[in-house]
Amino acid sequence: MQKVKPDDRKFLLLVEKIKQIFTDGFVLSDDITHYIDSTFLSPSVSKLKEIINDEHNCERDSLIELLFFPDESMQIKLEEFLESEDFKKEDEEKVLSYISDKKLLTTIRFPESEDSLKLFLPKSSAMQFLSRLNISRKLNKRLIKAIDEFVSDKCRTAVKVRLRNARVQFTENKIMFLRSFFKKLKVEDNYFFKCLDFILDFFDGIKDDENILQSFLGKKELYFQDIQKASRFEELLNKNNMETLISRGVRIPHISKEDAMHNIVIIDTIILAVYGKQYNLKS
Numbered sequence: 236m237q238k239v240k241p242d243d244r245k246f247l248l249l250v251e252k253i254k255q256i257f258t259d260g261f262v263l264s265d266d267i268t269h270y271i272d273s274t275f276l277s278p279s280v281s282k283l284k285e286i287i288n289d290e291h292n293c294e295r296d297s298l299i300e301l302l303f304f305p306d307e308s309m310q311i312k313l314e315e316f317l318e319s320e321d322f323k324k325e326d327e328e329k330v331l332s333y334i335s336d337k338k339l340l341t342t343i344r345f346p347e348s349e350d351s352l353k354l355f356l357p358k359s360s361a362m363q364f365l366s367r368l369n370i371s372r373k374l375n376k377r378l379i380k381a382i383d384e385f386v387s388d389k390c391r392t393a394v395k396v397r398l399r400n401a402r403v404q405f406t407e408n409k410i411m412f413l414r415s416f417f418k419k420l421k422v423e424d425n426y427f428f429k430c431l432d433f434i435l436d437f438f439d440g441i442k443d444d445e446n447i448l449q450s451f452l453g454k455k456e457l458y459f460q461d462i463q464k465a466s467r468f469e470e471l472l473n474k475n476n477m478e479t480l481i482s483r484g485v486r487i488p489h490i491s492k493e494d495a496m497h498n499i500v501i502i503d504t505i506i507l508a509v510y511g512k513q514y515n516l517k518s
Contacts, residue, residue: 245320246329247333248316248320249317250334253334253335256305256312260342260344261303261342261344262344262345265346274294275298276281277296280352283352293481296359299359302352302360307393310368311396314399317370321373322371327365327371330365331361339356340356377410378405378414381413381418384417387486397428398431401435408447411445416509419508430501433501434505437451452506455503458496458499461492462495
């Protein structure tokens with residue numbers, strides 16, 4: 236057991252909060268449960284234990300990584316503390332050493348089932364778990380202020396978690412856009428998060444100094460083209476079978492019309508909220 240230094244208070248507090256998360260246990264998401272069922276043919280708990288203990292199973296590491304994946308509900312429990320403290324990237328190693336000392340044991344529960352699985356946190360999984368918490372990431376103070384002022388109490392912390400997890404570099408134009416988005420978009424919570432997730436994914440794909448409005452309109456045009464391609468493909472499919480179209484080299488659209496239309500509605504919603512008017516595509 237390593238000796239605790241007086242200036243390690245914040246590390247110990249974080250580790251205690253993480254320990255409490257493991258004490259409370261994990262409930263597997265539907266996506267992870269589906270992965271387990273499809274990959275391992277709906278295994279029993281005893282069979283799952285066998286797989287986890289089998290070091291020669293090529294799927295074992297991926298499974299363990301998923302079982303110890305920190306979901307949003309866990310991160311929400313840590314966000315207020317992370318916002319109040321200043322962690323550096325190099326601090327992760329010290330936090331990890333304290334976590335390893337704890338030898339964390341958790342109960343993994345399956346949704347809509349009485350089944351559960353008790354597991355110790357392996358060091359390799361602890362590294363992944365800690366890395367995914369993004370403890371060293373500091374949110375822009377103006378974004379925090381806008382979230383605290385304009386986002387509803389029940390959504391506020393989840394919004395901060397999503398920004399902490401985003402791969403986006405929050406440059407000035409993106410910060411200004413998000414502040415306006417938080418202030419002006421007034422929709423139901425579920426749709427708000429759909430719009431926010433779309434923005435964060437979209438921001439990751441554009442240059443830091445790119446004109447955001449023009450980029451959104453360009454994305455909207457691409458979705459409109461996808462709809463046209465999907466419509467033309469449907470017309471061809473009504474007159475020919477799939478094998479004939481493939482033999483002719485006809486490309487199958489990779490996005491459905493419904494998905495493209497949904498994304499266009501999201502873009503229109505975002506643009507209308509932020510800019511106060513709707514922008515139509517050029518004919």
